[in-house]
Amino acid sequence: xxxxxxxxxxxxxxxxxxxxxxxxxxxxxxxxxxxxxxxxxxxxxxxxxxxxxxxxxxxxxxxxxxxxxxxxxxxxxxxxxxxxxxxxxxxxxxxxxxxxxxxxxxxxxxxxxxxxxxxxxxxxxxxxxxxxxxxxxxxxxxxxxxxxxxxx
Numbered sequence: 469x470x471x472x473x474x475x476x477x478x479x480x481x482x483x484x485x486x487x488x489x490x491x492x493x494x495x496x497x498x499x500x501x502x503x504x505x506x507x508x509x510x511x512x513x514x515x516x517x518x519x520x521x522x523x524x525x526x527x528x529x530x531x532x533x534x535x536x537x538x539x540x541x542x543x544x545x546x547x548x549x550x551x552x553x554x555x556x557x558x559x560x561x562x563x564x565x566x567x568x569x570x571x572x573x574x575x576x577x578x579x580x581x582x583x584x585x586x587x588x589x590x591x592x593x594x595x596x597x598x599x600x601x602x603x604x605x606x607x608x609x610x611x612x613x614x615x616x617x618x619x620x
Contacts, residue, residue, distance in 0.1 A: 475559060479538045480539060481539075492550055536556075
């Protein structure tokens with residue numbers, strides 16, 4: 469994802485996160501119950517995308533997570549903060565346009581899918597993911613950029 473326009477502003481995903489950002493995001497993903505969400509065997513990517521969207525909406529953390537993953541295009545990654553994440557979440561909560569709503573849904577799916585995939589790989593690379601008797605899992609496919617979400 470390079471840039472996305474939401475609410476008349478250009479946004480981009482945090483690319484070079486600080487350790488504070490990593491820990492903050494991991495905490496909120498765990499609180500949202502998304503740390504165990506995986507594509508099911510035989511599940512189509514678009515079905516997984518819709519299920520992921522429903523999971524994050526149902527958790528009540530959609531705006532918090534999106535606020536933590538997006539920055540205005542002019543803000544350097546190093547200036548991410550929990551306060552800025554909350555400001556972004558407040559801004560996104562107030563959007564009412566159909567195009568903005570579609571962009572937010574698409575961003576949630578694309579950003580979370582990418583983050584979950586990167587987190588799984590990072591966790592597995594750390595050597596702590598495998599316990600005695602466990603088997604490594606195949607790597608998930610790369611998410612599409614801004615997956616279109618079917619209407620409800």
